[in-house]
Amino acid sequence: MDWTRKDLLDLQSLSAEEILTVLDTARQFKAVGERKIKKVPALRGKTVVNLFVEPSTRTRISFELAEQRLSADCINFTAEASSLRKGETLADTARNLEALNADFIVIRHKAAGAPHLLGRVLNAHVVNAGDGAHEHPTQGLLDLFTIREKKGSFEGLRVTILGDILYSRVARSDIWGLQKLGARVTLCGPPTLVPPVFTELGCRVTPRLEEAIADADVINLLRIQHERQRKGMFPGLGEYTSLFGINQERLRMTKPDAIIMHPGPINRGVEVDSEVADGERSVILEQVTNGLAIRMAVLYLLNGGHVPPAEVN
């Protein structure tokens, strides 16, 4: 189907058809990455600003490479270097970037909804690269792409997301995307990080690992963000690992063709041990490759998306 949206803000508002359009398009961009010349001129002459108000290395690098492979010019604007520190509002910062003729703004921000605000006030295309604990749509899309590549389709597929669901924007994007495409989602982790309220989104919620992984086709391990883990959410890393860490022994409880995913960076020995992370069931590095293709596809599709006349300032 035709892609008509100006911005990519979240997966919650996308239809299943729109999600599949991105995945189909990304398949062709993945093929570009396998060629000797990995660059195409689709975004030649366009300027992309990577506005990372919250630090990130791998997502920014993935976007940056995607932009370069589409022949766009890109500039990186990080929180440390920015006038946001001097009291300028986010909308003013973004308007200044647009005044430099930026065509796209890729934004990561600690506040949920920041990309949506920019999408409303700017003519530039806005891509959400993670907003607070709300969504991380390109991560969700690359997870969907990877699952589709490995499993073929989503209908009836069982996907278990394990770990810190409460603070995870990846989990929310995955949940929206998976359910729209017909997969069944199970969430598992310490009850403080996986509150029963998620059943309202249509997910199965359980604190029992064995139950969560026994029938799963896909197990997505979320990173335990121990460096900024809220105090008291769970007793400690050691206890988390003993209850929820995936090791060889636990892998044997899963279906023989279940795949292991992780958005990275992995904490070896915490949510997953090295043997599993590097094992043949792990698709963690393929996720990284697929992320590049997804981001190229998103930028390519948005480039043709029009601003509805009523929203033009």
Next chain:
Amino acid sequence: MTDPLLPPRLLLSGSQVSSAMDRLARSIADAHPAGDGVVLVGVQTGGVQVARHLARNLEALWSRAVPLGHLDVSMHRDDLDRRLAPAVHPTWLPFELEGHTVVLVDDVFCSGRTIRAALDALTDLGRPNRVELAVLIERRHHELPIHANFVGQAVDTEPRDRVEVEFDAEGNANRVLLEPGGPA
């Protein structure tokens, strides 16, 4: 202005398309009597269908298999910010370009912009010895200095008309329709 009441009209019937396809195959075979080193590359999506059909005709003339590839030109178009993003189809070349004569194949040649994009896309994939262009239908509204080497059928149209080659379930072109777009 476009007159929405003007119905599509038949430009070429099934037998006329078939003759055009035969002429196209024969003119390629005339230029390359043994077909040595010739590969066909169809431009997605209509050109791929024509190239498949053409490959069958050439196989009969050359008595050997004709290598066939697909080329998508969406990422190389010059109008990407003037339209909704075109669907990207697979590019698949089951041969090296180096050392071959590539006959690019498209269904309808009009402005030349698709072929300009195709030449750039091809350049990113390798360096063929030579590139030639075969088109089933040629419309004379060139906007770039690009000309076809082989033409199945030239047709007179207005710039705003749309010309569609229709294919049957087996991928054979079975008719060509013109949707009038009114005077420019």
